[in-house]
Amino acid sequence: MPKETITTRALDYNQWYLDIVREADLAEAAEVVRGCIVFKATGYAIWEMMQRELDNRIKATGHENIYFPLLIPKSFIMKEAEHVDGFAPEVAEVTRAGGEELAEPYVIRPTSETIIGYFYSKWVRSYRDLPLLYNQWCNVMRWEMRTRPFLRTAEFLWQEGHTAHVDEAEAEAETLRILFDVYADFAEQVMAVPVIRGLKTEKEKFPGALRSYCIEAMMQDGRALQSGTSHNLGQNFARAFDITFTDQHNTIQHCWTTSWGVSTRLIGALIMTHSDDEGLVLPPRLAPIQVVLVPIYKNEDERAKVMEAVDRLTADWKGRLRFKVDDRDNFTPGYKFNEWELKGVPIRVEVGPKDVEKGSVAVARRDMPGKAGKQFVPQVGLTDYLLTLLEAIQVALFERALAFRSDRTATVTTYDELKAQIERGFALAYWDGTTEDEKRIQDETRATIRCIPLDQSDAPGICVYTGRPTTRQVIFARAY
Amino acid sequence: MPKETITTRALDYNQWYLDIVREADLAEAAEVVRGCIVFKATGYAIWEMMQRELDNRIKATGHENIYFPLLIPKSFIMKEAEHVDGFAPEVAEVTRAGGEELAEPYVIRPTSETIIGYFYSKWVRSYRDLPLLYNQWCNVMRWEMRTRPFLRTAEFLWQEGHTAHVDEAEAEAETLRILFDVYADFAEQVMAVPVIRGLKTEKEKFPGALRSYCIEAMMQDGRALQSGTSHNLGQNFARAFDITFTDQHNTIQHCWTTSWGVSTRLIGALIMTHSDDEGLVLPPRLAPIQVVLVPIYKNEDERAKVMEAVDRLTADWKGRLRFKVDDRDNFTPGYKFNEWELKGVPIRVEVGPKDVEKGSVAVARRDMPGKAGKQFVPQVGLTDYLLTLLEAIQVALFERALAFRSDRTATVTTYDELKAQIERGFALAYWDGTTEDEKRIQDETRATIRCIPLDQSDAPGICVYTGRPTTRQVIFARAY
Numbered sequence: 005m006p007k008e009t010i011t012t013r014a015l016d017y018n019q020w021y022l023d024i025v026r027e028a029d030l031a032e033a034a035e036v037v038r039g040c041i042v043f044k045a046t047g048y049a050i051w052e053m054m055q056r057e058l059d060n061r062i063k064a065t066g067h068e069n070i071y072f073p074l075l076i077p078k079s080f081i082m083k084e085a086e087h088v089d090g091f092a093p094e095v096a097e098v099t100r101a102g103g104e105e106l107a108e109p110y111v112i113r114p115t116s117e118t119i120i121g122y123f124y125s126k127w128v129r130s131y132r133d134l135p136l137l138y139n140q141w142c143n144v145m146r147w148e149m150r151t152r153p154f155l156r157t158a159e160f161l162w163q164e165g166h167t168a169h170v171d172e173a174e175a176e177a178e179t180l181r182i183l184f185d186v187y188a189d190f191a192e193q194v195m196a197v198p199v200i201r202g203l204k205t206e207k208e209k210f211p212g213a214l215r216s217y218c219i220e221a222m223m224q225d226g227r228a229l230q231s232g233t234s235h236n237l238g239q240n241f242a243r244a245f246d247i248t249f250t251d252q253h254n255t256i257q258h259c260w261t262t263s264w265g266v267s268t269r270l271i272g273a274l275i276m277t278h279s280d281d282e283g284l285v286l287p288p289r290l291a292p293i294q295v296v297l298v299p300i301y302k303n304e305d306e307r308a309k310v311m312e313a314v315d316r317l318t319a320d321w322k323g324r325l326r327f328k329v330d331d332r333d334n335f336t337p338g339y340k341f342n343e344w345e346l347k348g349v350p351i352r353v354e355v356g357p358k359d360v361e362k363g364s365v366a367v368a369r370r371d372m373p374g375k376a377g378k379q380f381v382p383q384v385g386l387t388d389y390l391l392t393l394l395e396a397i398q399v400a401l402f403e404r405a406l407a408f409r410s411d412r413t414a415t416v417t418t419y420d421e422l423k424a425q426i427e428r429g430f431a432l433a434y435w436d437g438t439t440e441d442e443k444r445i446q447d448e449t450r451a452t453i454r455c456i457p458l459d460q461s462d463a464p465g466i467c468v469y470t471g472r473p474t475t476r477q478v479i480f481a482r483a484y
Numbered sequence: 485m486p487k488e489t490i491t492t493r494a495l496d497y498n499q500w501y502l503d504i505v506r507e508a509d510l511a512e513a514a515e516v517v518r519g520c521i522v523f524k525a526t527g528y529a530i531w532e533m534m535q536r537e538l539d540n541r542i543k544a545t546g547h548e549n550i551y552f553p554l555l556i557p558k559s560f561i562m563k564e565a566e567h568v569d570g571f572a573p574e575v576a577e578v579t580r581a582g583g584e585e586l587a588e589p590y591v592i593r594p595t596s597e598t599i600i601g602y603f604y605s606k607w608v609r610s611y612r613d614l615p616l617l618y619n620q621w622c623n624v625m626r627w628e629m630r631t632r633p634f635l636r637t638a639e640f641l642w643q644e645g646h647t648a649h650v651d652e653a654e655a656e657a658e659t660l661r662i663l664f665d666v667y668a669d670f671a672e673q674v675m676a677v678p679v680i681r682g683l684k685t686e687k688e689k690f691p692g693a694l695r696s697y698c699i700e701a702m703m704q705d706g707r708a709l710q711s712g713t714s715h716n717l718g719q720n721f722a723r724a725f726d727i728t729f730t731d732q733h734n735t736i737q738h739c740w741t742t743s744w745g746v747s748t749r750l751i752g753a754l755i756m757t758h759s760d761d762e763g764l765v766l767p768p769r770l771a772p773i774q775v776v777l778v779p780i781y782k783n784e785d786e787r788a789k790v791m792e793a794v795d796r797l798t799a800d801w802k803g804r805l806r807f808k809v810d811d812r813d814n815f816t817p818g819y820k821f822n823e824w825e826l827k828g829v830p831i832r833v834e835v836g837p838k839d840v841e842k843g844s845v846a847v848a849r850r851d852m853p854g855k856a857g858k859q860f861v862p863q864v865g866l867t868d869y870l871l872t873l874l875e876a877i878q879v880a881l882f883e884r885a886l887a888f889r890s891d892r893t894a895t896v897t898t899y900d901e902l903k904a905q906i907e908r909g910f911a912l913a914y915w916d917g918t919t920e921d922e923k924r925i926q927d928e929t930r931a932t933i934r935c936i937p938l939d940q941s942d943a944p945g946i947c948v949y950t951g952r953p954t955t956r957q958v959i960f961a962r963a964y
Binding site: 032036041048052069073074075077098119123 | 603625
């Protein structure tokens with residue numbers, strides 16, 4: 005049912021987002037710590053699910069976890085030329101500690117290429133020491149001016165992978181393996197968020213990278229959200245931090261390094277892809293609670309009868325699905341329905357005295373609010389029914405998001421078409437412009453080149469802006 | 485076999501500890517960040533195992549995870565009188581961010597009672613909102629003067645639980661539930677480290693607590709290591725941060741709060757309880773790798789034969805035990821044995837051509853180095869044999885540590901006896917002294933009262949220091 009406490013998407017998409025974050029109890033602004041949030045239990049549980057799925061994939065691709073210090077000597081940030089420009093303006097600095105002024109300030113890590121580069125230079129001597137394949141889960145801090153829960157916060161949680169290799173080919177293979185096998189696979193299979201795998205333009209790449217790859221998702225307002233990035237750092241950080249090795253011909257060479265990360269920003273992507281005007285919608289593979297069972301009764305007699313059935317029905321659920329029996333006595337069924345709708349639980353099962361008599365239960369799908377998603381289902385075989393339904397919901401959410409993206413993506417051949425299309429969604433366009441051209445388009449339209457999709461034909465075309473012939477197509481969109 | 489790179493415990497226990505940390509590749513001093521370490525892959529994997537086991541217990545006792553900001557307004561630290569004295573001298577301060585001086589500095593959390601107190605005061609209105617049962621996993625920072633890997637580092641990783649309750653009885657029950665059902669259970673059942681559950685004296689309690697409880701373990705040099713603390717904070721933080729609720733009689737009251745934590749210090753406790761002069765020794769329930777299988781062969785022919793057997797033997801290991809087949813071609817079996825001994829893997833299985841012929845394998849226990857721990861075992865039934873042996877090793881490590889502690893614990897009745905006993909281990913003594921008496925004993929002996937054990941008789945005795953009659957017994961020891 006519609007919620008008074010949630011602004012509709014049609015009315016004000018930005019306010020709707022903030023309302024969902026508040027009403028689903030995902031996070032709260034930490035107004036005493038500038039730009040930071042408190043991750044509340046429902047929000048943090050989603051992050052834990054994300055971590056588990058990502059960590060499995062990161063380990064399955066041969067990486068180990070490790071942990072480097074929170075603080076980085078300020079001088080480290082200054083060592084890689086592009087990196088300085090990108091990060092120095094937004095660091096938080098520790099200048100006093102233990103009651104004394106520090107001779108050299110530390111910065112709280114905005115990302116860890118520099119401090120990790122320092123250690124890698126100590127650890128690598130020979131080609132036999134390579135590759136180094138490490139990842140860390142941690143908090144980072146960037147003093148952003150305009151913040152928004154999950155999407156852009158001063159402190160956020162993430163994983164950052166950092167690897168070192170003997171040559172460009174191996175570094176490039178690593179960068180793409182993470183993009184495809186870890187990030188895109190996780191986004192599509194677990195989050196049910198379709199993503200475009202692409203290369204960033206020079207203007208949009210990571211400060212200090214040779215090439216940055218990304219996955220880009222489309223939100224329900226047609227805007228893009230960069231959901232993960234994987235960078236081939238070339239030899240830039242290896243030169244800045246002197247990460248060298250002796251190769252098989254006894255020659256000293258600089259390593260090729262990569263870095264890659266996804267963050268709690270993904271919670272924002274999740275909300276803005278699937279949720280609706282009634283609250284959060286979670287894909288089953290990521291839902292901390294997949295099924296909530298609400299027993300319904302009016303007196304002790306009914307209670308005993310209903311709870312006997314509930315115990316029987318849920319007996320084999322443990323270990324097979326993540327569930328909760330909401331048997332709180334101080335809330336009405338209607339209040340409970342509302343709360344679990346807000347929190348995005350994929351399936352609600354209702355069991356009342358009549359259901360017990362009929363040998364059935366009511367099953368409501370969160371992704372199809374109202375009557376369309378509600379059915380009466382036999383108690384016999386219920387567990388298998390629910391497991392199948394969970395998978396069906398997972399697929400349905402992905403398909404819905406994919407259809408939405410297809411509907412909101414169009415090929416444009418003129419600058420006017422581009423300007424019109426970015427009001428709706430993604431504009432696919434031939435592109436042969438310069439970084440200066442990109443900046444002008446951004447100034448004029450607030451759209452940027454989200455990426456150069458990796459999956460594209462070689463068919464020639466005409467650049468949407470310069471009119472020059474080219475085979476390269478890009479996606480323009482406004483972005484979060 | 486003895487390792488040249490490891491100083492023996494008998495020669496220099498402190499150096500032995502540092503050698504183990506280095507040789508097992510657990511951590512490395514991050515000399516460019518004062519007092520911090522890099523948690524390397526082997527060390528971090530142990531922390532991940534600890535986190536999983538602790539997190540299960542924390543959730544099983546009804547708590548949810550949540551995440552509060554890293555930074556705390558400096559003024560917050562000043563609000564609780566004892567807390568200021570305890571933590572203000574050792575905080576790291578952020579005074580600049582985003583290129584500007586901050587009007588009010590932030591401190592990096594040394595512990596989060598204050599910032600969490602601030603939010604709890606917003607979240608709690610009525611007794612119906614209570615209890616709040618939250619935990620967070622995070623990094624914290626205390627600018628310590630003398631640091632030591634895992635045991636005392638400027639930045640460390642931990643979990644901190646923070647709960648709020650309607651009255652003292654409920655807060656006390658929570659404090660003790662954590663001490664017994666989470667911390668002591670984890671230490672003894674998973675780490676195989678026997679611990680004494682006790683109450684801290686006024687002198688040793690947490691700054692701002694009403695009562696602090698702890699688990700204390702004995703290291704192999706007879707010194708104590710505080711391995712976890714659980715604090716009943718009374719109404720101290722509720723008063724400082726105005727955490728109030730309306731009770732059932734419509735009266736406004738202050739909450740009773742608790743906090744409790746264990747940290748990466750536990751890795752130090754683990755090392756110093758079980759490890760030996762040959763390297764790390766890990767209890768099976770905590771070992772990231774429980775069994776390492778080393779195939780042995782001299783040529784391709786033998787290799788094929790051995791690897792066929794290895795594949796067959798390990799076919800049903802997945803999901804039943806955590807294992808690694810070390811089939812690296814560029815290292816000798818001897819090198820591999822040495823490496824896995826250093827890293828503490830509980831069981832090594834060797835399979836060579838003769839073993840294949842005989843239908844047996846060689847099994848070596850890490851907790852019994854040399855011939856005593858090595859046996860030839862039939863290939864038939866090997867998986868069950870290993871599972872049983874892992875449990876036997878788990879028990880044996882606990883029993884050995886318990887026997888060691890018993891041997892090094894003695895009741896003392898005079899101050900001279902106390903002084904002699906703390907050279908060996910724990911001194912159990914009747915105690916009726918003051919905080920001033922405790923300080924004098926510490927100055928004279930470097931021993932402190934580790935705790936007042938909760939498990940003690942009411943039998944009367946004479947205070948070891950004042951000569952006054954009392955029924956209270958305490959444990960004196962030197963501590964890490």
